[in-house]
Amino acid sequence: MFDVKYDSGVPIYLQIIHLIRQKIVSGEWAPGSRVPGVRDLAIEFGVNPNTMQKALSELEREGLLYSERTAGRFITENTGIIDAARERLAGQVLAEFIKQMAQMGFTRERTIKLVESAFENHAGLSKREENS
Amino acid sequence: MFDVKYDSGVPIYLQIIHLIRQKIVSGEWAPGSRVPGVRDLAIEFGVNPNTMQKALSELEREGLLYSERTAGRFITENTGIIDAARERLAGQVLAEFIKQMAQMGFTRERTIKLVESAFENHAGLSKREENS
DNA sequence: ATTATTGTATTATGTGCTTAATACAATAAT
DNA sequence: ATTATTGTATTAAGCACATAATACAATAAT
Numbered sequence: 001m002f003d004v005k006y007d008s009g010v011p012i013y014l015q016i017i018h019l020i021r022q023k024i025v026s027g028e029w030a031p032g033s034r035v036p037g038v039r040d041l042a043i044e045f046g047v048n049p050n051t052m053q054k055a056l057s058e059l060e061r062e063g064l065l066y067s068e069r070t071a072g073r074f075i076t077e078n079t080g081i082i083d084a085a086r087e088r089l090a091g092q093v094l095a096e097f098i099k100q101m102a103q104m105g106f107t108r109e110r111t112i113k114l115v116e117s118a119f120e121n122h123a124g125l126s127k128r129e130e131n132s
Numbered sequence: 133m134f135d136v137k138y139d140s141g142v143p144i145y146l147q148i149i150h151l152i153r154q155k156i157v158s159g160e161w162a163p164g165s166r167v168p169g170v171r172d173l174a175i176e177f178g179v180n181p182n183t184m185q186k187a188l189s190e191l192e193r194e195g196l197l198y199s200e201r202t203a204g205r206f207i208t209e210n211t212g213i214i215d216a217a218r219e220r221l222a223g224q225v226l227a228e229f230i231k232q233m234a235q236m237g238f239t240r241e242r243t244i245k246l247v248e249s250a251f252e253n254h255a256g257l258s259k260r261e262e263n264s
Numbered sequence: 265a266t267t268a269t270t271g272t273a274t275t276a277t278g279t280g281c282t283t284a285a286t287a288c289a290a291t292a293a294t
Numbered sequence: 295a296t297t298a299t300t301g302t303a304t305t306a307a308g309c310a311c312a313t314a315a316t317a318c319a320a321t322a323a324t
Contacts, residue, residue: 009146011311026237037270048313053272070270070321090236090246097229098250104222105158108251114222115247118230119240143281169300180283185302202291202300 002045012047016055024064024075025086032077035065134177144179148187156196156207157218164209167197 023029042052059065067073155161174184191197
């Protein structure tokens with residue numbers, strides 16, 4: 001169900017953190033809602049429960065998740081934290097992209113053209129329609 | 133001189149491969165030109181010679197570098213390989229960017245605006261002025 | 265009260281990354 | 295001819311990641 005790449009060199013638990021963080025900041029996983037248990041998530045992602053636990057602990061440390069002893073784990077209701085995480089993440093993704101393209105010698109105009117023509121195949125996948 | 137991040141979770145040798153690959157596809161390291169020896173490069177990047185060797189071997193496998201037994205290592209003169217590598221790399225970087233932004237709920241228009249305003253701080257760093 | 269489910273912790277094993285310390289072969293420089 | 299420099303290979307050690315197999319504590323469900 002979730003595509004964790006074992007061959008990218010990036011530790012799996014970091015990839016999972018990134019995937020879940022995006023589900024939260026995109027609103028696909030709504031604030032306050034419960035997330036599956038560690039064992040179920042481990043199965044869904046096809047990883048060991050310990051690895052999933054490691055990822056969830058980190059997201060908890062970031063304040064995006066919190067655990068209720070035996071009831072399970074939930075997305076934070078604090079939308080401020082979520083919004084901040086989205087801004088921060090978007091900024092990082094954007095900066096990295098610009099840096100890479102510039103480093104490869106692509107001009108601003110050419111890069112924009114590429115973005116314009118490449119964005120078509122990704123419309124309407126998220127529950128968030130606008131972030132202005 | 134070169135900023136290798138030890139804390140990103142990405143293996144150092146992969147980061148080095150990426151950095152050098154970009155130097156080649158951007159033209160900063162010209163086709164046919166000699167690159168420093170493994171030991172010197174290791175010092176410049178602040179890593180172990182073995183780690184640098186591992187990175188260089190992979191770039192050699194890709195055809196971007198070749199080694200002349202005792203004379204040293206050189207960038208390929210085959211600009212076709214370099215161009216192909218640049219197209220491939222640019223495509224990956226672009227696709228990843230679009231995917232991330234779309235996943236976070238950013239629209240095409242908002243993304244383009246962000247790219248437009250963010251590209252200012254990176255002008256004129258490369259020797260390649262245009263890739264059209 | 266008992267059972268099942270939750271998060272959490274522990275110990276062990278295997279693998280890949282990184283450094284370290286050498287050593288060797290080939291050849292350019294002297 | 296000798297020396298220095300090049301790429302390359304080997305062995306050992308430490309560390310983080312990932313899996314496996316359990317176990318425990320707390321509490322919701324029965």
